[in-house]
Amino acid sequence: MHGNTPLLSIRDLKKVYKTRDGELEALGSVTFDIYPQEFVSIVGPSGCGKTTLLKIIAGLLPKTSGEIFVDKNQFDPSREVGFVFQKPLLLPWRKVIDNVLLPIEILKLDKRRYIEKARALLELVGLSGFENNYPNELSGGMQQRVSIARALIHDPKLILMDEPFGALDALTRERMNLELLRIWSESQKTILFVTHGIQEAIFLSDRVIILSARPSRMIKALDIELPRPRTMEVRSSAEFGVYSLEVYRCLELT
Numbered sequence: 001m002h003g004n005t006p007l008l009s010i011r012d013l014k015k016v017y018k019t020r021d022g023e024l025e026a027l028g029s030v031t032f033d034i035y036p037q038e039f040v041s042i043v044g045p046s047g048c049g050k051t052t053l054l055k056i057i058a059g060l061l062p063k064t065s066g067e068i069f070v071d072k073n074q075f076d077p078s079r080e081v082g083f084v085f086q087k088p089l090l091l092p093w094r095k096v097i098d099n100v101l102l103p104i105e106i107l108k109l110d111k112r113r114y115i116e117k118a119r120a121l122l123e124l125v126g127l128s129g130f131e132n133n134y135p136n137e138l139s140g141g142m143q144q145r146v147s148i149a150r151a152l153i154h155d156p157k158l159i160l161m162d163e164p165f166g167a168l169d170a171l172t173r174e175r176m177n178l179e180l181l182r183i184w185s186e187s188q189k190t191i192l193f194v195t196h197g198i199q200e201a202i203f204l205s206d207r208v209i210i211l212s213a214r215p216s217r218m219i220k221a222l223d224i225e226l227p228r229p230r231t232m233e234v235r236s237s238a239e240f241g242v243y244s245l246e247v248y249r250c251l252e253l254t
């Protein structure tokens with residue numbers, strides 16, 4: 001499927017939190033690779049360290065041990081990661097377009113050069129015409145679209161998404177899944193997507209990484225060979241059911 005070098009390699013990654021009550025082993029030992037332009041999901045029980053893992057990859061949290069290799073030729077983690085959190089985390093006093101431009105300010109790039117790009121990204125996420133609205137004028141799904149545009153503005157290779165649609169109603173969530181696949185294929189990004197939705201992970205991904213309960217280790221990396229582009233109908237196919245059962249079976253073993 002991919003003969004090239006990984007964009008990101010994670011080897012025996014461990015995280016121990018030091019708390020007032022002692023040590024808490026969050027990541028036991030996590031090892032996997034992500035290749036350019038892949039869509040990879042991570043599923044695992046609540047509290048197994050999924051958010052911890054994404055934050056370490058993004059450089060927001062130090063690891064305890066293990067290694068993260070990036071292909072330096074194509075990837076500088078300080079600039080090449082876009083993060084979409086569970087909550088949109090928009091600044092309420094800023095217009096939509098100025099929220100999208102926030103990473104440009106943080107990276108101290110020339111904002112004027114990115115205004116057209118911000119507009120194009122808002123169009124990509126289906127929000128053209130809302131540039132000058134304020135976040136509280138948008139629905140939850142629309143706010144999450146803004147945060148996706150914000151994660152793409154500085155053109156990172158890797159997008160990390162932490163249960164981005166978890167707070168949305170079921171119908172909006174399914175619509176966002178389809179939208180995300182379109183955005184992914186149009187933008188040619190690599191996406192690492194955390195979810196506790198097993199169906200969602202299978203529907204979206206090239207590969208689903210299943211983590212055990214804390215201290216987490218990888219139980220399985222399941223290749224999803226459903227054809228693309230994917231439509232909602234694939235969810236009712238026999239193959240989809242087989243993949244779901246496999247993931248459920250893995251998680252039951254934890």
Ligand SMILES: Nc1ncnc2c1ncn2[C@@H]1O[C@H](COP(=O)(O)OP(=O)(O)O)[C@@H](O)[C@H]1O
Nearest residue numbers: 017019024026045046047048049050051052053
């Ligand atoms: N800053 C922290 N200090 C101490 N423990 C933490 C901290 N952040 C998370 N944890 C603990 O680490 C474990 C993994 O948390 P997290 O990565 O948020 O899991 P997940 O995202 O899979 O639900 C949980 O038991 C959580 O309580």
Ligand SMILES: [Mg+2]
Nearest residue numbers: 050051052162
């Ligand atoms: Mg989490």
